[in-house]
Amino acid sequence: MISESEIRRLRRFNRVVTSELGAMDQSFLGRGRPLGLARVLQAIGQGKEELRDLRSYLGLDSGLLSRHLRVLEAEKLVVAAPSQTQDARQKRVTLTDAGHREFDAYEALSDQHAQELLGRSRKRKELLAAIDLISATFGSRQPRIRRAAPTEPDVTYAMGEYTSELSDRFGRSFAVPEMSEAERQDFLPPRGVFLLAVQDNMAIASGGLRPIDQYCAEVKRVWVNPAWRGQGVSRDMMRSLEDEARELGYASVRLDTSRHLQEAVSLYHALGYREIARYNDNPDADHFFEKML
Amino acid sequence: MISESEIRRLRRFNRVVTSELGAMDQSFLGRGRPLGLARVLQAIGQGKEELRDLRSYLGLDSGLLSRHLRVLEAEKLVVAAPSQTQDARQKRVTLTDAGHREFDAYEALSDQHAQELLGRSRKRKELLAAIDLISATFGSRQPRIRRAAPTEPDVTYAMGEYTSELSDRFGRSFAVPEMSEAERQDFLPPRGVFLLAVQDNMAIASGGLRPIDQYCAEVKRVWVNPAWRGQGVSRDMMRSLEDEARELGYASVRLDTSRHLQEAVSLYHALGYREIARYNDNPDADHFFEKML
DNA sequence: ATAGTTATCTGACTTATGTCAGGTAACTAT
DNA sequence: ATAGTTACCTGACATAAGTCAGATAACTAT
Numbered sequence: 340m341i342s343e344s345e346i347r348r349l350r351r352f353n354r355v356v357t358s359e360l361g362a363m364d365q366s367f368l369g370r371g372r373p374l375g376l377a378r379v380l381q382a383i384g385q386g387k388e389e390l391r392d393l394r395s396y397l398g399l400d401s402g403l404l405s406r407h408l409r410v411l412e413a414e415k416l417v418v419a420a421p422s423q424t425q426d427a428r429q430k431r432v433t434l435t436d437a438g439h440r441e442f443d444a445y446e447a448l449s450d451q452h453a454q455e456l457l458g459r460s461r462k463r464k465e466l467l468a469a470i471d472l473i474s475a476t477f478g479s480r481q482p483r484i485r486r487a488a489p490t491e492p493d494v495t496y497a498m499g500e501y502t503s504e505l506s507d508r509f510g511r512s513f514a515v516p517e518m519s520e521a522e523r524q525d526f527l528p529p530r531g532v533f534l535l536a537v538q539d540n541m542a543i544a545s546g547g548l549r550p551i552d553q554y555c556a557e558v559k560r561v562w563v564n565p566a567w568r569g570q571g572v573s574r575d576m577m578r579s580l581e582d583e584a585r586e587l588g589y590a591s592v593r594l595d596t597s598r599h600l601q602e603a604v605s606l607y608h609a610l611g612y613r614e615i616a617r618y619n620d621n622p623d624a625d626h627f628f629e630k631m632l
Numbered sequence: 633m634i635s636e637s638e639i640r641r642l643r644r645f646n647r648v649v650t651s652e653l654g655a656m657d658q659s660f661l662g663r664g665r666p667l668g669l670a671r672v673l674q675a676i677g678q679g680k681e682e683l684r685d686l687r688s689y690l691g692l693d694s695g696l697l698s699r700h701l702r703v704l705e706a707e708k709l710v711v712a713a714p715s716q717t718q719d720a721r722q723k724r725v726t727l728t729d730a731g732h733r734e735f736d737a738y739e740a741l742s743d744q745h746a747q748e749l750l751g752r753s754r755k756r757k758e759l760l761a762a763i764d765l766i767s768a769t770f771g772s773r774q775p776r777i778r779r780a781a782p783t784e785p786d787v788t789y790a791m792g793e794y795t796s797e798l799s800d801r802f803g804r805s806f807a808v809p810e811m812s813e814a815e816r817q818d819f820l821p822p823r824g825v826f827l828l829a830v831q832d833n834m835a836i837a838s839g840g841l842r843p844i845d846q847y848c849a850e851v852k853r854v855w856v857n858p859a860w861r862g863q864g865v866s867r868d869m870m871r872s873l874e875d876e877a878r879e880l881g882y883a884s885v886r887l888d889t890s891r892h893l894q895e896a897v898s899l900y901h902a903l904g905y906r907e908i909a910r911y912n913d914n915p916d917a918d919h920f921f922e923k924m925l
Numbered sequence: 926a927t928a929g930t931t932a933t934c935t936g937a938c939t940t941a942t943g944t945c946a947g948g949t950a951a952c953t954a955t
Numbered sequence: 956a957t958a959g960t961t962a963c964c965t966g967a968c969a970t971a972a973g974t975c976a977g978a979t980a981a982c983t984a985t
Contacts, residue, residue, distance in 0.1 A: 341750050345760060349746040351832045352763040353656070355647050361715075361974040365644070373941055390963075401854045403943065405964055428951050454640040457634050461862060465637060469762035470645040476753045496637040507859040539644045541637075569754060574890045578868045666971055683933075697974060721932045721981045790951055931982065944965075952961065 348384075359456065366448050367484045374389045377445060379407045380416060380434075384442035385540075388431040389422055410430055416441050461600040471566035474539065482572055484579045489523045489533050489547075495534065497545035501562035509601045509623065525549035531556060532583045536563075536572055546576045548584055551618075553594060556584045558594040561603070568602075577610055593631065595624035636724035652749065659741050663734075670738060672700045673709060673727075677735035678833075681724040682715055701725055709734050764859035767832065775831040775865055777872045782816045782826050782840075790828065790838035794855035801892045802916065824849060825876045829856075829865055836860045839869045841877055844886060844911075849877045851887040854896070861895075870903055878925045885925065888917035 351573045369376045378397055387393045394404050411417045417440035422429035434442055460466040487494050495515075502513040518526075526533040526547045536544035544563040548556045558580055563573045575615070584592050604626055612628035619627075660670045670691055689785040704710045711733035715722035729736055737791045780787050791808050798806040804816050812820075819826040819840045824909070829837035837856040841849045851873055856866045877885050889896045897919055905921035912920075 340758075341747050343785065344792070345750055345756070346743050347834055348760055348763055349750060349768070350742055352767050352770070353653065353742075353835050354832060355651055355767045358652065359770050360646065360650055375942065399942065400945090401963065402945080403966075409964090425765045426952065426962080430963070450639050451644075453646070454634050456770065457638055457642060463634075463638070466765060466769055467641055469765040470641055471763040472755075472759060473647050473766070474641070474648045476759055477652050477749065479646070484868055489845045492636065498638070539647060540886075542642055548703050617653070668972065681945070693973065693975090694933065695935075702934090719932080726980065904957080927985085929983085929985105931980100933979090933981105935976105935978080937975090939974075940972080944968100944969075946965105947967105948965080949963090950961100952968085953959085953962105955956085955959105 363449070363452050365450060367445065370444060375403075376407055378412060379404070380438065380442055381413060381445055383417060383432055383434055384439070384446070388433055389424075390430050390432070393432075398408065411438070413526045439486060446511075451553065471564055475543070475564070475566040475570075478499070478539050482533055482536040482543055482567070482575070484575060486528075487533050487535040487542075487545075489518060489526045491535075492546065493535055493537070493542040497542045497562055500547065500564065501560055504562065504565075509597070522549075529587060532580075532587065533560075534576065534583065535577055535580055538567075544572050546577050546580050548580050548587070550589075554590045556587065556589040556592050558592050561594075573606055574610065577606070581630070581632060590632060591629055593618060593627065593629045595619060595621050596626050596628070597623055600623055656687065656742070656745050662741075663737060663922055668920065669700055669703060672697070673704060674738055675734055676710060676725055676727055677732070677739070681726055681779060682717075683725070683905050685922070686725075697903055704731070715911075728756060760825065761858065764857055768836070768857070768859040768863075769830050773831040775860070775868070777829045777868060778825055779821075780826050780828045780835075780838075782819045784828075785824060786830070786835040790835045790855055793857065794838065794853060797855070797858075802890070807856065815842075822880060825873075825880065826853075827872055827876070829867065829869055837865045837869050839873050841873050841880070842884070843882075847883045849880065849885050851881040851885050854887075866899055867903065870899070874925060876924070883925055884922055886911055886920065886922045888912060888914050889919050889921070890916055891918055 342474050344543065346527075367374060370377065371381075374613055376622050379393065379399075380564070382393055382396055387396050390404065390408075394401060396403070397464055399407070408417065408419070411432075417432045417434055419430050419432050421427060422431045438544050457463060457466070502597045505513040520585065526549055531549035533547045533549065535542045544561075544565075544567065546561040547559045549559060551557045558577070561573065561576060561580075563576070581592060593610070594607065595618075596607065598604070607628045609625075611629070612630045615627050615629045617624075639833050657667055660667060663670065665673075671687065672692075675686055679775055680689050683694075683697065684699075684855060686692070686885040687694060689829060690697070701710065701712070704725075705712065708728055710725045711725050711728055712722060713876075715724045750759070752822070786810075793806045795806040818824050819842055824840065824842035826840040827838065828835045835857075836856075837860065840852045842852060844850045851870070854866065854873075856869070874885060888911075889900065889903070891897070895901070899922045900919075903923070905923045907921050908922045910917075910920050
């Protein structure tokens with residue numbers, strides 16, 4: 340079971356992190372606005388514009404939220420508008436230009452704090468892996484899979500991690516693939532698609548689909564952040580890619596992979612892919628799979 | 633430099649952890665006492681008894697702390713007494729029996745929360761390593777080295793980690809050494825000593841010294857929590873052990889180690905130890921060192 | 926001995942946060 | 956059409972938290 344010392348280690352972690360977060364709050368107060376208002380402003384800036392979302396996200400009483408919004412309105416940082424929904428009782432608030440500036444200022448403070456923390460670490464890569472593992476363990480439970488343009492920053496991030504992992508696994512350096520305009524189009528409907536699994540606002544997994552010919556698409560660049568592995572994320576990603584392929588009118592998908600990525604090989608077997616002969620000249624691939632849709 | 637995505641990962645971590653800590657606070661409120669008072673009570677229970685310590689630890693205004701203490705006194709949870717120091721103006725507060733019970737109740741809540749969090753993890757060992765790395769990176773900077781009795785829980789914890797690491801390194805299972813009463817005496821003055829490096833109230837490194845003969849002591853069980861490595865902790869530990877050996881009247885120290893612990897071998901070289909011939913029959917050792925004090 | 930400093934306490938005040946009971950207008954179910 | 960419900964707002968109130976200006980007694984430096 341869970342030992343005394345494990346509990347103490349977690350509690351030490353709690354103590355340490357609490358004091359860091361306290362420092363963060365202090366820096367927010369520097370803008371002369373109580374924390375409650377700052378939180379509301381940040382939440383709105385992050386797209387929580389419907390009042391009901393805001394209330395549930397911040398856990399606020401409706402009266403209190405109403406009052407906070409009144410203050411922010413008086414400061415001309417937000418404006419109220421009727422909600423997008425049918426219901427004319429519901430409202431939404433959006434940031435004014437001044438509101439955006441103020442929001443950006445809070446974002447900059449957060450970024451600065453984050454940067455300062457990262458700067459303290461000698462072993463940044465390990466630290467980030469540790470941070471991700473904790474985010475994965477304690478974070479909200481539902482990664483959401485959505486389409487993404489190959490040029491999005493989140494895709495760039497995912498591809499960076501992907502190639503860095505390939506480099507580790509293969510023991511030699513891979514470069515992030517530079518895509519031509521034509522290659523990017525291959526990953527966009529109607530020819531293909533690029534998917535990201537997003538949790539707590541950040542990509543934790545990716546996968547792409549591009550045409551081989553009229554009837555067959557190829558699965559490429561499937562990556563899952565190591566901290567989220569073992570929770571069925573890659574399975575969900577593969578299923579979503581297959582769904583997309585069907586919708587785009589393909590009859591089958593193919594993919595290649597390598598003995599250096601053993602979990603991948605097992606996964607494809609488990610998902611009903613069958614091994615086929617080499618269908619391309621990728622020198623790093625030694626396993627080839629196909630699945631009829 | 634520090635990239636955009638690294639900052640976002642740290643901020644995601646912040647978000648996730650903030651909401652966990654919020655849940656913790658909620659559970660504290662269940663005892664019908666505002667957070668401020670609960671914190672004071674906890675701090676006193678943790679040995680912050682001098683008012684000045686309390687103030688600086690909790691960052692409280694002296695007036696506010698005074699009032700908080702008055703409330704706790706009225707509840708008969710704490711009693712004030714003159715400070716241990718010369719200065720008759722200074723005061724200290726201690727928990728009454730009822731105070732201890734109340735403190736224990738808060739401790740139980742914390743433990744319960746910690747346990748619940750750990751229970752959520754599939755990969756507990758990795759999670760704890762991640763937690764330690766973050767504690768090491770963001771925690772307070774000064775590990776303190778102190779003597780410890782071989783029977784202390786912290787020593788037991790350190791030895792558990794030590795043997796578990798040996799098992800990993802050697803690729804076979806080591807058991808935590810059962811010590812006879814005589815062996816324990818070997819690690820206690822005047823014959824020897826056992827040291828712990830403590831940070832944020834927990835052991836992060838250990839080392840022991842026991843007699844070989846009248847003139848020479850042996851360094852044993854040097855362990856540093858992996859999260860704290862690379863910061864000179866082992867160096868400090870070795871220096872402290874040497875100081876202790878000198879004080880206990882030894883003229884030299886010896887130690888054995890293994891090629892499986894390459895950092896250890898380098899460290900001993902760097903600290904001025906010279907390799908000598910095998911001086912014992914430890915089958916796991918293949919390097920032997922000595923240093924004149 | 927004297928002047929200045931320090932540790933703690935008290936009272937008065939402010940601000941932040943939270944709660945609750947209506948109120949209005951817009952909705953839903955029948 | 957009517958009764959009941961819901962989303963948001965307002966006013967009144969309560970509690971928590973923090974600030975500040977003295978007051979007192981005990982200290983320190985000279």
